[in-house]
Amino acid sequence: MDQPAPYVHWSFILISLPNLVLIGVMILLFVLALFAPFPGHRRSQRPGRRQP
Amino acid sequence: MTVPPDEASGTAPSGVDADDSGWTAAIRGRLERRLPLRELLPTRQPYYVGSWVYVFGVITLAALVWVVLSGVTLSVEGPQWWHVSREGRFVNGLHFWSVQLFFIFMVLHLWGQFWGAGWRDGRAGTWMVGVVIFAASIVTAFTGYLAQQNLDAQWIAVNAKDAVNSTGFGAFFDVTNFGQMYGLHVMLLPIGVTLLVVIHVVQVRLRGVVRPLGAPPPEEDDDVTAAKGGH
Amino acid sequence: MRLQRKRPVDRERYYRGVRMVPYDLVKELAIALGATAILVVVLAAALSSPDVPSDTIQRWAQDDPVDFVTAATNELAGSSTSAQYGPPYNNGSGSVQSWWVLHPQAWAGVHQPVDQPNDFVLAPLQSAVPGDASLRTALATFTGASGDRQSGWLDNYTKALGKASVKSGEVATAEGDYGPVPLLMSRLLGVARSGGLDGLLLTNGNFYQTDYTKPLLFMGDGSHLSGLAQDQKLTGNLWGMMNETGRYPGQSWLWLYTLWYQIAPFNASSNADLLVVLVMVGATTLLLLVPFIPGLRDIPRWIPIHRLIWRRYYAEQAAGRGART
Known part of the structure; x- marks a missing residue:
């Protein structure tokens, strides 16, 4: 891990592979959080007043 | 040492109530009103909290x-x-x-x-404290990087000094002074971030989660509820 | 009754008519603590953490004596970057930034005074004088000479250093009128090579030291430290602010801050630091005030990612409306 990291160079953008992976993981996590079903979400027992 | 039995209930006939007057009682009353435990640690959430x-x-x-x-x-x-x-x-x-x-x-x-849009319905303060936490965390991490005592710390100090000096803060916040950066990193800044986080969490818990975007606004009181009930 | 329970009623009212379901916040925190603990332990055990050893003046003097002597000669001549820097180190102007009517660096003034010729060269050499008669003589010759004579020697020697070579550990230049400068530099190189200069730059009359301003300024004037930083892509023009030594993620949260340095007009400005800081102060203020800025606060309404976060709510609303019609 102490070897210099590979870099991705695109136009004026230069980013290390570890940083790119980290940002990729963040975006992936956010998208997953948006789409993945939330577990243990039981149906309510008590209908609220706004329910018809 | 005889205490009237009804003093605790706040109906002391004398009008001077040892339990409900004075600065201490004022603070306690305020805390009880503003930070009730039932609100800080609720056991139920709106059904739309599911993501x-x-x-x-x-x-x-x-x-x-x-x-x-x-x-x-x-x-x-x-x-x-x-x-x-x-x-x-x-x-x-x-x-x-x-x-x-x-x-x-x-x-x-x-x-x-x-x-x-979590800042809606009176939650702007919560959002703003959150942004301050983000900024304070960056400064805290920065002092941590400066306190590493390795090549990374040396280079960050040599480079960052120009940015800090350009703002005039370099006169008081010397990034090349390990003792100063280390002290800030292990003491003042973490305490600051932690305190802000506590405030942020209390703000979140007191207001509760925000309603979904486009959901009808909360009703004003019972009468209005009754009036709006059929819409 | 309502008046007395002002605060709690706020929340009760806020959720009135909303179906409430059991939700265990403390259990959620406990699970989060456990999950993050496992993740952090696995990452630390598998990947450890970055720790590339620090550079030293000793290593610099041993690896690249010509660069060290060139930097030291510049310090003695008062022509190095740090010697001409300006506040907070001295009264120079070489690195003083300003914008419009803002001159915060100049306003703040000198707070960590550094006298490069004396602090970096002459004072360390003084401490090496005992037992070294030729050094004593050379120092006396140099300090006794006129300013013009000194700068003549230093100019000649600086030019000669451009074609210098290393012979049996010493920096060798062509013959010339350098006065006592080569001997001073040879002795300073010796002190640096032994590691003595690393310590001498920290002394300030106290036993305990925590302030590395002087050695870091000196090393910043050379090209050894910056060479090592360049190898690790830590320099500012390479988005270095968000990079880390080795194959570790860096301060990626500084991406926006370091972005400005790569683009016009900042990448060509001598006031880039101040300008970028001002831009970032502005950007942070905007982020802080998002709830109050029309347009900015409406973006979440226009780009309906919230339809996914609360998809269950919107689905039920749609179904409810459907049932009623």
């Missing part, structure tokens, strides 16, 4: 716990320890990665709150 996006905040909090615990261990053993011992290097690894997790989930939490 992993809600979990980013609590993961950030959990990561902060490990940041602080690993950091306390590092500071107890002293700044040289992690450079010379396997155990120290491991604890530094815990510190490094928990900081990375802290920032990852703090930013995900920020994205989640932004896209849900």
Whole structure:
């Protein structure tokens, strides 16, 4: 891990592979959080007043 | 030492009530009104709280716990320890990665709150304290990087001094002074971030989660509820 | 009754008519603590953490004596970057930034005074004088000479250093009128090589030291430290602010801050630091005030990612409306 990291160079953008992976993981996590079903979400027992 | 039996209920006939007057009672009353435990630790949430996006905040909090615990261990053993011992290097690894997790989930939490417009209905203060926490965390991490005592710290100091000096703050905040950066990093800044996080969490818990975008606004009171009931 | 329970009623009212379901916040925090603990332990055990050893003046003097002597000669001549820097180190102007009517660096003034010729060269050499008669003589010759004579020697020697070579550990230049400068530099190189200069730059009359301003300024004037930083892509023009030594993620949260340095007009400005800081102060203020800024605060409404976060709510609303019609 102490070897210099590979870099991705695109136009004026230069980013290390570890940083790119980290940002990729963040975006992936956010998208997953948006789409993945939330577990243990039981149906309510008590209908609220706004329910018809 | 005879206390009228009805004094505790606040109906002392004398009009001077030892339990409900004075500064202490005022503070207590205010805290009880503003920070009731039922609101701070509710056992129910609106049914629309059901998305992993809600979990980013609590993961950030959990990561902060490990940041602080690993950091306390590092500071107890002293700044040289992690450079010379396997155990120290491991604890530094815990510190490094928990900081990375802290920032990852703090930013995900920020994205989640932004896209849900979490500042609505009187929650602007919560959002603003959150932004201040983000900024304070960056400064705290920065002093941590400066306190590493390795090539990274040297280079960050040599470079960052120009930016800090250009603002005039370099006169008081000397990034090349290890003692100053280390002291700020292990003491003042972590306490500041932790306090702000406590305030932020209390703000969140007191207001509760925000209603979904486009949901009807909360009803004013019982009469209005009755009036609007049929819409 | 309502008046007395002002605060709690706020929340009760806020959720009135909303179906409430059991939700265990403390259990959620406990699970988060456990999950993050496992993740952090696995990452720390598998990947450890970055720790590339620090550079030292000793290593610099051993690896690249010509660069060290060139930097030291510049310090003695008062022509180095740090010697001409300006506040907070001295009264120079070489690195003083300003914008419009803002001159914060000049306003703050000198707070960590550094006198490069004396602090970096002459004072360390003084401490090496005992037992070295030729050094004593050379120092006396140099300090006794006129300013013009000194700068003549230093100019000649600086030019000669451009073609210098290293012979048996010493910096060798062509013959010339350098006065006592080569001997001073040879002795300073010796002190640096032994590691003595690393310590001498920290002394300030106190036993305990924590302030590395002087050695870091000196090393910043050379090209050894920056060479090592360049190898690790830590320099500012390479987005270095968000990079880390080795194959570790860096301060990726500084991406926006370091971005400005890569683009016009900042990448060509001598006031880039101040300008970028001002831009970032502005950007942070905007982020802080998002709830109050029309347009900015409406973006989440326009780009409906919230339809996913609360998809269950919107689905039920749609179904409810459908049932009623």
